[in-house]
Amino acid sequence: MTDAADTYFPYEDLVALLERIFLRNGVSKHNASILAENCAGCERDGSLSHGIFRMPGYVSSLNSAWVDGKAVPEVEDVGPAFVRVDAKGGFTQPAFFAARPLLIEKVKQNGVAVLAIRRSHHFSALWPDVEPFADEGLVALTAVNSMACVVPHGGRKAVFGTNPIAFASPREGSAPFVFDQASSAIAHGDVQIAARSGHELKTGMGVDRDGQPTNDPKAILDGGALLPFGGHKGNSIALMVEILSAALTGGYFSGEFDWSGHKGAQTPFTGQFFVVIDPERGGNNVFAHRVSEICDLVLEAGQDRLPGDRRHLTRAKAALDGIPLSAKNHETLRAMAEA
Ligand code: NDP
Ligand code: PYC
Numbered sequence: 001m002t003d004a005a006d007t008y009f010p011y012e013d014l015v016a017l018l019e020r021i022f023l024r025n026g027v028s029k030h031n032a033s034i035l036a037e038n039c040a041g042c043e044r045d046g047s048l049s050h051g052i053f054r055m056p057g058y059v060s061s062l063n064s065a066w067v068d069g070k071a072v073p074e075v076e077d078v079g080p081a082f083v084r085v086d087a088k089g090g091f092t093q094p095a096f097f098a099a100r101p102l103l104i105e106k107v108k109q110n111g112v113a114v115l116a117i118r119r120s121h122h123f124s125a126l127w128p129d130v131e132p133f134a135d136e137g138l139v140a141l142t143a144v145n146s147m148a149c150v151v152p153h154g155g156r157k158a159v160f161g162t163n164p165i166a167f168a169s170p171r172e173g174s175a176p177f178v179f180d181q182a183s184s185a186i187a188h189g190d191v192q193i194a195a196r197s198g199h200e201l202k203t204g205m206g207v208d209r210d211g212q213p214t215n216d217p218k219a220i221l222d223g224g225a226l227l228p229f230g231g232h233k234g235n236s237i238a239l240m241v242e243i244l245s246a247a248l249t250g251g252y253f254s255g256e257f258d259w260s261g262h263k264g265a266q267t268p269f270t271g272q273f274f275v276v277i278d279p280e281r282g283g284n285n286v287f288a289h290r291v292s293e294i295c296d297l298v299l300e301a302g303q304d305r306l307p308g309d310r311r312h313l314t315r316a317k318a319a320l321d322g323i324p325l326s327a328k329n330h331e332t333l334r335a336m337a338e339a
Helices: 011-024 029-044 052-063 092-110 127-135 188-197 217-221 232-247 287-300 309-321 327-338
Strands: 007-009 074-079 082-091 112-121 139-144 165-169 177-181 269-277 323-325
Touching (some): 007 011, 011 323, 029 092, 092 269, 127 139, 309 323, 323 327
Parallel strands (some): 082 112
C-alpha cells in the first residue's frame, strides 16, 4: 500500500478507520485502539513499511487464529527494577501499555528499570515504543526479534529475525534524538515493498535460495534470505537482540516458533526487551543540553540530518495537510472496515 496520494486524512480519522478494521477482526476495543494509534502513527510519520501497508498482514494473522486480538496481558513485579509481562499470545503493544506505569514507577524509584515482554507479536516500528519516554525526560532502549529470515554472517541458513533496536533520548530545544533500525541490511517490509513495485535492491542485502548474492527482492522472498547489516558487526547486534528479546524474556527465538498450522499468519511470535533510564541519576543536570551539543557537533561536521528528523518533519507536514493516502489504499481500508 504505497501508491501516490489522492486524499489527505486527519490522524484521528485514520485511527478511527483502522480501529474499525481491528474490531471487525476480533480485536478487543482496548487493544484495537492501541493498535490503530500505533499503525496510524507510523503512516503519519512516513514509516511506510509499518503503516497501513501492514493492515492486511494484521488481519490475515488474526483470521488464522495465530494471534489473540483479545489477549489480556499479565504484568508481574519481579524485582526493584524489573517488570515482566506475559502477553498471552496477543500483540506486544497492549502488553507494553499494561506494564508501562509500573515500569516508570520503578525508573523513578531506582533510576533504571527493565521490562521483559514474552509470548508477544510485534508487527510494527519500534520508535513509537521509545519516543514517548524521551518526551518525558527518560532515556530508553528497546529490542525485538522477529521471524527467521536473516542468515548469520558467513552462514547458510536463516537463524535471526530482522531484529530491530530503537533508542530515544531527550534533546534540549528539539524533538528527542531517536533511531530505530533493523539489524538486517534492510527490513523485510521494505523487501516486500520493493518486490511489489518492481525495484531492485542495493547490493549486499540478501541471497537467493541457493545462497548466491542477489539484488532481486522476489528471489529473497522466494526461499532466499537477508544479510545482517555491516557484516560480522551487524551479526552480533542481531544475536544480541535474540538474547535480550527471547532468551532473557522467555519468548521464542526468531526461528523457534511454528506457525505452519496457521495459514496466513504473518506476525512474529517472540518477545521484546526494554531498558529505561532516568538520566538525572548520572549526576549531570544538563543532560538534555549535552545531547543537543553532541547532535549539533555531528551536524556541523557534515551529516545532513539526524535519525528521526525525517519522521518529525513528515509528522509536522501531516499535522498541517493530513496523512496522504492513495484512493486505492483508502478504498482497500474502507472495504476491510466493512468486510
Ligand atoms: P531505515 O534504514 O530506514 O532507518 C533506520 C534509522 O536510520 C531511522 O532512525 C532513520 O531515521 C535513520 N536514517 C535513515 N536514513 C538516514 C540518513 N540519511 N541520515 C541519518 N539518519 C538516517 O530503517 P530500517 O529499514 O532498518 O527499519 C525500518 C523499520 O522497520 C523500523 O521502524 C523498524 O523498527 C521496523 N522493523 C520492525 C520489525 C519488527 O519485528 N517489528 C523488524 C524489522 C524492522 P528516519 O526514520 O528519520 O528516516
Ligand atoms: O519489516 O522486517 C520487518 C518486520 C518483521 C516483522 C515486522 N516487520
